[in-house]
Amino acid sequence: xxxxxxxxxxxxxxxxxxxxxxxxxxxxxxxxxxxxxxxxxxxxxxxxxxxxxxxxxxxxxxxxxxxxxxxxxxxxxxxxxxxxxxxxxxxxxxxxxxxxxxxxxxxxxxxxxxxxxxxxxxxxxxxxxxxxxxxxxxxxxxxxxxxxxxxxxxxxxxxxxxxxxxxxxxxxxxxxxxxxxxxxxxxxxxxxxxxxxxxxxxxxxxxxxxxxxxxxxxxxxxxxxxxxxxxxxxxxxxxxxxxxxxxxxxxxxxxxxxxxxxxxxxxxxxxxxxxxxxxxxxxxxxxxxxxxxxxxxxxxxxxxxxxxxxxxxxxxxxxxxxxxxxxxxxxxxxxxxxxxxxxxxxxxxxxxxxxxxxxxxxxxxxxxxxxxxxxxxxxxxxxxxxxxxxxxxxxxxxxxxxxxxxxxxxxxxxxxxxxxxxxxxxxxxxxxxxxxxxxxxxxxxxxxxxxxxxxxxxxxxxxxxxxxxxxxxxxxxxxxxxxxxxxxxxxxxxxxxxxxxxxxxxxxxxxxxxxxxxxxxxxxxxxxxxxxxxxxxxxxxxxxxxxxxxxxxxxxxxxxxxxxxxxxxxxxxxxxxxxxxxxxxxxxxxxxxxxxxxxxxxxxxxxxxxxxxxxxxxxxxxxxxxxxxx
Numbered sequence: 233x234x235x236x237x238x239x240x241x242x243x244x245x246x247x248x249x250x251x252x253x254x255x256x257x258x259x260x261x262x263x264x265x266x267x268x269x270x271x272x273x274x275x276x277x278x279x280x281x282x283x284x285x286x287x288x289x290x291x292x293x294x295x296x297x298x299x300x301x302x303x304x305x306x307x308x309x310x311x312x313x314x315x316x317x318x319x320x321x322x323x324x325x326x327x328x329x330x331x332x333x334x335x336x337x338x339x340x341x342x343x344x345x346x347x348x349x350x351x352x353x354x355x356x357x358x359x360x361x362x363x364x365x366x367x368x369x370x371x372x373x374x375x376x377x378x379x380x381x382x383x384x385x386x387x388x389x390x391x392x393x394x395x396x397x398x399x400x401x402x403x404x405x406x407x408x409x410x411x412x413x414x415x416x417x418x419x420x421x422x423x424x425x426x427x428x429x430x431x432x433x434x435x436x437x438x439x440x441x442x443x444x445x446x447x448x449x450x451x452x453x454x455x456x457x458x459x460x461x462x463x464x465x466x467x468x469x470x471x472x473x474x475x476x477x478x479x480x481x482x483x484x485x486x487x488x489x490x491x492x493x494x495x496x497x498x499x500x501x502x503x504x505x506x507x508x509x510x511x512x513x514x515x516x517x518x519x520x521x522x523x524x525x526x527x528x529x530x531x532x533x534x535x536x537x538x539x540x541x542x543x544x545x546x547x548x549x550x551x552x553x554x555x556x557x558x559x560x561x562x563x564x565x566x567x568x569x570x571x572x573x574x575x576x577x578x579x580x581x582x583x584x585x586x587x588x589x590x591x592x593x594x595x596x597x598x599x600x601x602x603x604x605x606x607x608x609x610x611x612x613x614x615x616x617x618x619x620x621x622x623x624x625x626x627x628x629x630x631x632x633x634x635x636x637x638x639x640x641x642x643x644x645x646x647x648x649x650x651x652x653x654x655x656x657x658x659x660x661x662x663x664x665x666x667x668x669x670x671x672x673x674x675x676x677x678x679x680x681x682x683x684x685x686x687x688x689x690x691x692x693x694x695x696x697x698x699x700x701x702x703x704x705x706x707x708x709x710x711x712x713x714x715x716x717x718x719x720x721x722x723x724x725x726x727x728x729x730x731x732x733x734x735x736x737x738x739x740x741x742x743x744x745x746x747x748x749x750x751x752x753x754x755x756x757x758x759x760x761x762x763x764x765x766x767x768x769x770x771x772x773x774x775x776x777x778x779x780x781x782x783x784x785x786x787x788x789x790x791x792x793x794x795x796x797x798x799x800x801x802x803x804x805x806x807x808x809x810x811x812x813x814x815x816x817x818x819x820x821x822x823x824x825x826x827x828x829x830x831x832x833x834x835x836x837x838x839x840x841x842x843x844x845x846x847x848x849x850x851x852x853x854x855x856x857x858x859x860x861x862x
Contacts, residue, residue, distance in 0.1 A: 234259065240286050241279070244312050251276045253431045258284055260429070261366060261402050266422040268372070268403045268413065270430040273549030277404045278305065281368040284402075285342045286314065290363035291335070293392075294344045296370040297383055299643060302344045315339055320346035322608070322643065322730055326721050327688055330653065334687070335362060347374070347385035348641045350392060351734050352606060360395045367392060369420065372403035373542070376415035377748060378756055379408070380540045384636055385734075393421050406549070407433075407542040410784035433545065433783045437552045439793040440775040441561045442768060448563045449476070452533055453483045455561055456513065461530030462506070465515040466547050468536040476535065477515045487513035490520045495727055496649040497692055518547060527554035534562045539575055540760040541767060541782050564768045572761050580633070580754045581626045583745050589630035590639060591740035592620050597731060604733040611642070611731040636749045644729040651688040652677065652711070654720045658685070664719065669702065673710035674719070676700045688723070771796070811840035812847060819854060824862035 237258050241247050250258070253271060257280040260267040271277050285292035296302050302318045309316040317331045317340050334340055343362075349355050367389070373379035375386040393401065401420050408416065417425050445451040456463060465480075465487075467473055473489035480487035488502045488511050505511040507526050514520060518538075532551040538544040544562070552558030596616050597609040617624050635642045666674065676699045681689045697707040708724070715722040763782055772778050775794035777787040790797045814834040818825065822833065831841045845861060848854035855862055 236287060237262075237283050240283050244282075244286065244314060245279070250279070253429050254280050256429050257402070260427045261400060262287065264400050265427045266401045266403075266417075266420070266424070267427045267429070268417060268422070268425075269405075270408060270413070270428070271404065271406060272431055272433050272435065273406045273546050277370070277406065280404065281366065281402055282309070282314070282342065284366060288365035290365035291340055292342050292366045292368060293359065293362075293364050294342060294368040294370060295347055295350070295386070295389055296344055297347060297374055297381075297386075298371075299346060302346065306344060309342060314341060316342040316344065318344040319349055324721070324723055326653075326655075327651075327723065330687060346643075347383060347388065348643070348732055348734075350388035351385060351641075356388075356391050356395055359392060364396055364399055367396065367399055367401045369401060369403040372405040372416050372420075373408050373412050375419050376408075376412045377753065378415055379412045380542045380757075380760055382636065382753070384638055385641060387419065390419060390421060407545055407783065409542075409782065413784070433780055433785060434776060434787075434791075435549060435552065436791075437555050437557055438548065439557070439559050440548065440779070440791075441559060441795040442564060442775065443561060443795070444564050446565050448535055448565060449479055451563060452476075452535060453480065453485065455531070455533065455559075456480070456485055457483075459531045459559055461512075462509065462526065462528055463513045463531040463533065464520070464529060464547075464550060465513060465533045465535055466538070467515060467517060468538075470517060472535070473515045473517060477513075480513055480515070485513055486511050487515055490514050490516040492517065492644065493727065496725060497694060518543065526550075528556070529553070530556075530558050532558075532560045534560075537562070537564065537568050537572060537764060537768060539572070539757070539764065541763050541779060542760070544764065544767070545779060545783075562768060569765065569769065572765050576754070576758055576761060578625045579629045579757060580750065581630055583750070585626065586630045586633050586745055587740045587743045589622075589627055590634050590743050592616070592622075593631065593634075593640075593731065594737045596620075597733075599733065599737045601737050601739055603736055605736040607733050609731045609733070610726060610728045612728045613644075633745055633749060634743070636753070637743075637745050638734060639743065640734055641732040642729060643732065649690045650693060650725040651690050651723045652681070652684060652720050653688045654684045656719055664717075666717075667713075669706060670710045670713050672700045672702070673707055674714060677711075677720075684720070688721075693725075807837065807840050808843055811836040812844040815841060815844040815848065816853075819848075819861065824860045826859055827856075827861060830861060 234255060237255065238249065241250065253269065254276055257267055257269045261281070261284045269277060269280055281292060281294065299320050299322060302320065306316045306318045317334055319328065319331055323331070335343065369375065369389055371381070374381050374383040375389065376382060401422070403416055403420055405416070413428065443451055452465065465476060467476060470491040470493050473491045477487045477489040488505065490499060490502050494502070502511065502514065506514045529551045532548050534544065534547065538547065548560035551560055593616070594604065596619065597604070597611065599607070599609070613624070613628070616622070617627055631642050634640060673696060676696050677691070678684065680696065680699065681691060683689055693704050693707045693711070697704045700707065711722045714720050766772055767775065767778050774787070774790035774797050776791035780787045792801075811834065814836055815830060818830060818833045825833070827842070827845070830845070831838050834841055845854065845856065849856060
């Protein structure tokens with residue numbers, strides 16, 4: 233089986249061999265066993281299911297939470313000649329039908345779905361009629377209420393298992409504590425726990441450094457000046473991405489800001505400039521990085537403290553994927569302790585506040601009591617907060633708690649690009665009566681994009697406008713006109729999150745926030761914040777060993793490269809030098825002398841004194857005979 237897997241790997245990805253752990257996972261999957269892969273960021277998780285998908289006879293079903301990442305993976309697979317599609321709640325009715333037709337026609341090898349698609353009985357039953365050979369659960373930690381990113385919709389995967397009892401499951405995650413690993417295997421109904429494959433969370437080529445400073449901006453610029461190569465700076469607010477990028481530009485450092493609220497074209501342009509080296513530093517929220525395959529990132533700086541070691545590890549792990557020396561630097565200051573404390577209270581506003589946000593969100597979406605089941609609504613969060621004079625951090629937390637309680641799904645990464653599909657045949661094109669502007673737009677569209685008659689294609693209004701010699705507004709209106717005339721189906725881009733109601737609206741006073749969602753998750757978050765605080769401010773020893781113990785590994789020795797280990801080495805060198813000077817002074821006055829007397833008279837650690845005596849003997853400055861040093 234391994235030889236066939238290597239052939240597929242070579243044919244579609246161009247690699248001659250697998251990375252560590254990949255082949256073991258693939259062999260387990262191909263043997264029909266439930267399998268869990270724990271692979272750190274950059275370990276190559278996607279290969280472990282994409283290769284089997286091409287070897288198995290039917291469809292591989294992949295459940296993944298991020299719509300943006302799902303789209304990227306489908307695009308990448310199609311570019312390699314692999315038939316893949318994505319189904320999620322953000323698709324229009326027509327787009328969904330086109331995708332279903334591809335599925336039923338046997339034209340798909342890998343089917344990506346968002347966990348929200350598994351909420352309704354209709355889709356679960358539909359899956360039973362497909363020839364599914366493998367179920368893949370990506371970001372599997374999302375199924376555990378003990379994980380840092382629990383998503384209730386993931387619990388519906390167990391229903392898929394009941395519908396497809398003989399189909400094996402491959403669960404994948406980059407970060408999971410022992411408690412979360414157990415929860416994953418229990419909730420996914422693993423037949424056994426014998427097939428858990430782990431890569432060590434240790435990344436030997438990354439030096440983890442914590443820098444305590446009251447001038448983060450100055451320290452960041454200093455580090456970027458000293459460490460060459462591509463870099464990522466992570467922050468926790470959209471506003472700060474742009475502010476810090478401007479500050480770095482003022483220092484002569486090539487930098488751009490990146491966050492989820494940017495238009496898709498802007499994000500793509502900035503990402504591409506960073507990937508090709510035109511831009512050296514990308515200052516980003518955690519929206520940046522998932523699925524970004526850039527191996528030569530030399531430096532990741534965290535300007536703000538992440539709320540958990542899971543998130544910190546994943547983000548820091550985007551450095552040095554090529555195996556070369558790289559650095560992960562965490563900048564901390566005294567106020568950061570208070571920031572971590574406030575995060576807990578901000579994340580869990582009172583239940584009364586959460587119920588009030590539920591009512592306001594339903595009114596904002598024009599949903600009446602008793603209505604709204606499985607309806608999708610564009611949700612302008614900024615406008616929502618402005619309309620009701622809400623503090624954004626607490627309002628966002630309330631939405632998350634309501635989502636975890638099963639009232640709706642809040643898809644903040646939706647941010648879709650415009651897309652088009654031609655819905656008439658080529659012969660009908662000749663009978664169209666269009667205005668000159670609309671005809672120009674259609675002609676440019678057909679020249680610029682292939683496959684428009686078979687499926688939806690992502691388009692850029694700005695590109696079309698430039699090629700047609702029109703304004704973007706004229707192009708937009710022409711596309712709308714073509715859509716009204718049923719020449720094509722045009723889905724304009726949106727930059728807003730989406731709200732999918734998974735239950736009909738109830739009266740606010742009847743909204744229930746379970747103990748498992750509120751008290752238990754609050755306690756879990758407190759543990760994660762405490763662990764992050766100990767890592768950032770504590771003196772528990774080697775930073776890498778602190779991380780490894782958190783993820784359930786038992787380290788054998790210090791890494792020797794983190795800031796703690798480097799400080800210990802400096803202290804050791806100073807202690808050895810001090811002992812050497814003390815030994816010289818004692819020998820000058822009290823030679824000959826026994827080793828015991830020498831240790832007592834120098835008041836230094838015995839190991840340091842012995843090392844000093846050896847150095848002096850090696851240099852011919854002292855001799856030792858019958859235990860007497862002279």
